[in-house]
Amino acid sequence: MRARLALGSILLIIGFLTYQTGISIIRDQNTLATPYINKIISYLTISQNVFYELLVYFGGIVVIIGFLISVSTMSTPKVIHVEKTIKPGSKPTPQKVSDVPSCKFCGASITEDDIFCPECNKALK
Numbered sequence: 001m002r003a004r005l006a007l008g009s010i011l012l013i014i015g016f017l018t019y020q021t022g023i024s025i026i027r028d029q030n031t032l033a034t035p036y037i038n039k040i041i042s043y044l045t046i047s048q049n050v051f052y053e054l055l056v057y058f059g060g061i062v063v064i065i066g067f068l069i070s071v072s073t074m075s076t077p078k079v080i081h082v083e084k085t086i087k088p089g090s091k092p093t094p095q096k097v098s099d100v101p102s103c104k105f106c107g108a109s110i111t112e113d114d115i116f117c118p119e120c121n122k123a124l125k
């Protein structure tokens with residue numbers, strides 16, 4: 001999860017730098033990276049303008065990919081690790097509901113024959 005986020009961030013930065021370099025070279029033909037890029041171009045058999053435009057497109061695509069990777073790590077639902085509190089071997093105690101009758105007003109335990117609750121004296125029937 002963190003590796004993917006880091007990869008996405010790195011791609012974002014690389015893509016952005018590539019894009020910016022391409023844009024700035026096209027705009028004023030002179031950046032810090034220009035001599036290095038011209039050296040690369042001299043080895044390739046493509047024209048400078050094509051290479052600069054490729055830089056921009058490549059940078060843009062890498063930015064989009066990096067962005068998508070970063071976003072996908074955030075939107076992926078986290079696997080919630082639920083620890084079971086019930087220890088193996090111990091059975092969960094079933095709640096007794098209807099075994100002992102209780103007053104519907106105060107919850108005090110009553111008997112079936114009680115007409116009035118012994119605690120709150122309200123009429124049960």
Ligand SMILES: [Zn+2]
Binds near residue numbers: 104107118120
């Ligand atoms: Zn009661």
